[in-house]
Amino acid sequence: MSSESPSDPPLLRVEDLYKRYGDEEVLNGVSFDMDAQDVQVLVGPSGSGKSTLLRCVNRLTEFEGGRIALDGTPTDEMDENDLRRQVGMVFQDFNLFAHLTAKRNVMLGLRRVRGHSKEEAEARALEELEQVGLGDQADSYPAELSGGQQQRVGIARALAMDPKLMLFDEPTSALDPELIGEVLGVMRDLADQGMTMLCVTHEMGFARQVATDIMFLEGGHLVEHGPPEQLFENPRHERTAQFLDRLTSLHGGDHG
Amino acid sequence: MPCPVPVPGGLSADWRYVFENACYLGDGLAVTLALTAASLVVGFAAGLPAGVAEVYGRQSDSAPVRWVGRAVRNAGVVLRGTPIVVIIMLAYFSFGISPAFLAATAALGFRSAAYQTQIFRGAIESVGAGQMEAARSVGMSKYQSIRHVVLPQALRRSVPGFQNEVTIVLKDTSIAFAIGLAELLTKSYDLFQSVGHTTAIFELILVVSAAYFVLTFAANRSLEALNEAVSVPGGERG
Amino acid sequence: MAERAAGTDADSASGSRARFGDRDVGTLATYLAGALFWGWIFLRWLNDWSGGVFVPARQAFVPPSLFRGVAAGVPVVGGAFEALAFAFEYAPALVNALWLTVVLTVVSIALGFVIAVPLAASRVYGRVSAWVSVAYIELLRGTPLLAQLFVLYYGFPWLTRFFRGLPGVGQGVLPGQAVFVAVIGFTLNSAAYQAEYIRGAIESVAPGQLVAARSVGLSRVEGVRFVVLPQALRYAIPGWTNELVYLVKYSSLAAFITVPELFRAAQNIASSNYRYTSMFVLAAVLYLGVVVTATNLMEYVGRRVAVPGISGGEGR
Ligand SMILES: Nc1ncnc2c1ncn2[C@@H]1O[C@H](COP(=O)(O)OP(=O)(O)OP(=O)(O)O)[C@@H](O)[C@H]1O
Numbered sequence: 049m050s051s052e053s054p055s056d057p058p059l060l061r062v063e064d065l066y067k068r069y070g071d072e073e074v075l076n077g078v079s080f081d082m083d084a085q086d087v088q089v090l091v092g093p094s095g096s097g098k099s100t101l102l103r104c105v106n107r108l109t110e111f112e113g114g115r116i117a118l119d120g121t122p123t124d125e126m127d128e129n130d131l132r133r134q135v136g137m138v139f140q141d142f143n144l145f146a147h148l149t150a151k152r153n154v155m156l157g158l159r160r161v162r163g164h165s166k167e168e169a170e171a172r173a174l175e176e177l178e179q180v181g182l183g184d185q186a187d188s189y190p191a192e193l194s195g196g197q198q199q200r201v202g203i204a205r206a207l208a209m210d211p212k213l214m215l216f217d218e219p220t221s222a223l224d225p226e227l228i229g230e231v232l233g234v235m236r237d238l239a240d241q242g243m244t245m246l247c248v249t250h251e252m253g254f255a256r257q258v259a260t261d262i263m264f265l266e267g268g269h270l271v272e273h274g275p276p277e278q279l280f281e282n283p284r285h286e287r288t289a290q291f292l293d294r295l296t297s298l299h300g301g302d303h304g
Numbered sequence: 305m306p307c308p309v310p311v312p313g314g315l316s317a318d319w320r321y322v323f324e325n326a327c328y329l330g331d332g333l334a335v336t337l338a339l340t341a342a343s344l345v346v347g348f349a350a351g352l353p354a355g356v357a358e359v360y361g362r363q364s365d366s367a368p369v370r371w372v373g374r375a376v377r378n379a380g381v382v383l384r385g386t387p388i389v390v391i392i393m394l395a396y397f398s399f400g401i402s403p404a405f406l407a408a409t410a411a412l413g414f415r416s417a418a419y420q421t422q423i424f425r426g427a428i429e430s431v432g433a434g435q436m437e438a439a440r441s442v443g444m445s446k447y448q449s450i451r452h453v454v455l456p457q458a459l460r461r462s463v464p465g466f467q468n469e470v471t472i473v474l475k476d477t478s479i480a481f482a483i484g485l486a487e488l489l490t491k492s493y494d495l496f497q498s499v500g501h502t503t504a505i506f507e508l509i510l511v512v513s514a515a516y517f518v519l520t521f522a523a524n525r526s527l528e529a530l531n532e533a534v535s536v537p538g539g540e541r542g
Numbered sequence: 543m544a545e546r547a548a549g550t551d552a553d554s555a556s557g558s559r560a561r562f563g564d565r566d567v568g569t570l571a572t573y574l575a576g577a578l579f580w581g582w583i584f585l586r587w588l589n590d591w592s593g594g595v596f597v598p599a600r601q602a603f604v605p606p607s608l609f610r611g612v613a614a615g616v617p618v619v620g621g622a623f624e625a626l627a628f629a630f631e632y633a634p635a636l637v638n639a640l641w642l643t644v645v646l647t648v649v650s651i652a653l654g655f656v657i658a659v660p661l662a663a664s665r666v667y668g669r670v671s672a673w674v675s676v677a678y679i680e681l682l683r684g685t686p687l688l689a690q691l692f693v694l695y696y697g698f699p700w701l702t703r704f705f706r707g708l709p710g711v712g713q714g715v716l717p718g719q720a721v722f723v724a725v726i727g728f729t730l731n732s733a734a735y736q737a738e739y740i741r742g743a744i745e746s747v748a749p750g751q752l753v754a755a756r757s758v759g760l761s762r763v764e765g766v767r768f769v770v771l772p773q774a775l776r777y778a779i780p781g782w783t784n785e786l787v788y789l790v791k792y793s794s795l796a797a798f799i800t801v802p803e804l805f806r807a808a809q810n811i812a813s814s815n816y817r818y819t820s821m822f823v824l825a826a827v828l829y830l831g832v833v834v835t836a837t838n839l840m841e842y843v844g845r846r847v848a849v850p851g852i853s854g855g856e857g858r
């Protein structure tokens with residue numbers, strides 16, 4: 049933790065987070081900070097609690113112990129809708145609103161949560177779709193788009209809410225290999241523009257080039273946490289080395 | 305007002321009898337149609353909120369809401385498990401709803417509500433949980449998410465079930481015969497039961513059946529067209 | 543923090559275990575209630591058929607006067623005892639009539655099934671016969687059941703006369719002629735609905751299944767018999783549940799062609815004691831009991847024959 053001064057809290061502080069499902073302890077005292085403009089990549093075996101951790105951050109899931117603070121404000125003191133407005137989320141299976149066109153997917157939150165007029169919302173939605181390279185698909189329905197296009201609409205939908213932090217939960221793992229690049233490209237642009245991002249992804253090329261930090265989660269514990277060079281070249285734990293090696297041989301390709 | 309339907313020449317006595325009473329039967333048809341429409345409206349007005357209550361009542365944090373959900377479920381079991389003729393009799397004789405048309409509307413309407421509840425519940429549950437999560441994660445409240453994301457999709461998916469329900473209600477209006485409501489079947493019954501005309505039953509039932517058949521057919525085709533019109537391009541994904 | 547913010551993780555393990563416990567208790571209570579209900583009904587039928595081994599036919603096992611005595615003596619809960627006395631007084635006659643309701647349902651669904659299978663098969667596999675099947679199915683599903691009963695009963699008086707002429711009809715255990723007409727009506731009607739359920743079930747078996755069956759060397763008939771049908775019949779269970787429940791309830795329409803089944807019995811008694819509400823509620827309770835039993839029974843069958851990936855039992 050770099051700074052204790054109250055005037056400069058980290059953008060996201062996760063402190064001693066505990067979460068259980070029944071008897072199963074899914075998160076066992078996870079702590080980390082993120083500063084503004086950080087890109088943290090979270091890796092770990094299946095079932096290690098990665099999705100659960102992300103969902104605790106925007107309170108899609110409640111937790112038993114520990115604290116999460118956004119910009120210094122404990123999230124349990126915030127209105128949950130307001131918290132989610134400030135934290136964007138991108139899902140593995142896109143979850144686009146199936147009955148709305150790409151444009152209207154982006155507009156819905158602008159209209160209903162941010163209270164934009166129809167015109168304002170439409171202009172903003174088109175801008176966001178432009179940003180992810182889908183200006184010409186604004187009137188397509190989700191089922192008429194490829195997976196990569198759907199995921200980019202999902203990103204635009206989250207960005208339109210002007211989030212302080214974006215959560216990505218395996219945004220490319222439901223995609224055919226040739227479509228992964230277009231989504232990673234959008235994420236890379238976002239990082240370049242200074243978005244704070246917490247990403248669960250197994251794309252090691254992306255992690256190496258874009259991440260400020262990589263976290264290795266296993267059995268609900270943060271086993272190792274550090275800059276990419278350290279984790280890839282000089283991991284402290286044997287498990288980290290094994291896991292990253294395997295990931296790199298499976299997902300090491302540079303799709304960006 | 306005299307009946308404007310002419311009686312063609314060269315008919316058998318029974319067919320002549322049918323034509324002579326064309327307007328009498330026509331009035332019955334109008335009652336059947338009005339009763340069908342009124343019952344479906346009552347069923348929709350009560351069934352949609354009940355469907356929402358059944359799905360979301362169960363998972364609610366607040367005890368009263370859960371209680372309402374359970375009450376709705378139990379009322380549905382009773383309404384779906386009781387013969388419609390018994391419900392009609394109870395509405396007319398016990399609740400004293402009158403005239404008979406209103407009693408039949410209440411009975412058919414609330415029974416239909418119980419079935420429509422199931423249609424809407426199934427449709428809501430068929431909308432994937434991811435839709436709700438996505439709506440919540442842009443900051444919409446639970447109510448907004450249901451209203452703007454789940455229901456628009458669920459309503460589209462409930463059209464085929466609703467289509468089935470329309471034809472059931474249409475056919476079951478004939479059971480208002482039990483309380484003497486002058487709908488189509490009652491009228492034809494009165495005609496073939498009147499002295500000297502019992503042999504006209506085939507002609508009468510043929511005409512009446514044709515009327516129900518055409519109505520069912522028309523209802524089916526229009527709802528299929530509606531289904532087509534509201535369907536999302538490219539087919540829906542969950 | 544409020545649990546289940548988005549109502550999304552309602553399935554925490556502890557939650558599902560608690561629900562499982564509830565279900566165990568619930569199942570036990572259901573079995574118990576069902577056993578009591580049907581035990582009582584069978585005892586009553588036995589009693590009435592045997593001319594009254596326990597008590598005179600159609601009289602309560604426990605004299606209603608027992609409750610009346612309490613009702614008169616106790617001021618506050620007296621009303622409840624009065625209602626109980628009423629139920630005990632009239633339920634026996636209704637249970638007696640329930641026999642016909644059960645007969646109408648069971649016989650019609652069984653006979654209807656016999657007609658439905660060839661109807662469905664010809665609709666799926668036939669050419670000319672497909673059109674005949676479609677016409678029959680659409681006609682019977684497109685018109686009210688009550689109209690169909692009227693045609694049979696009032697339109698074909700010889701049918702009624704024929705059954706009346708058969709030896710033993712209306713005497714002893716054989717019911718009256720109208721019951722036979724009603725069974726014909728329900729059978730013809732049910733055949734059309736069951737044919738549609740079976741057709742849907744056959745069509746929901748993936749076509750690749752028959753191809754795969756042929757590719758391991760089964761004949762077409764063997765493929766249908768050993769691969770398609772075992773799957774199709776499971777798919778058909780929710781449809782049958784519907785049909786069974788439908789027949790239980792709509793057997794009440796036989797009342798309008800003079801069959802003294804449950805609803806008509808209630809109506810008859812009500813028109814002499816003028817207690818319409820109580821009589822119809824009593825009848826409704828009996829119908830509900832039968833319907834709930836039928837639903838649970840079919841769900842049980844569905845679970846027993848369930849195969850992962852092929853939904854049976856749970857009607858959706
Ligand atoms: N709603 C839930 N109810 C019960 N258990 C759950 C629930 N959600 C997750 N779990 C359990 O919590 C553990 C962690 O799940 P989580 O989805 O966070 O893992 P993950 O690291 O994202 O795995 P994956 O890489 O497969 O997505 C798993 O063992 C899972 O079975």
Ligand SMILES: [Mg+2]
Nearest residue numbers: 098099100217
């Ligand atoms: Mg996950």
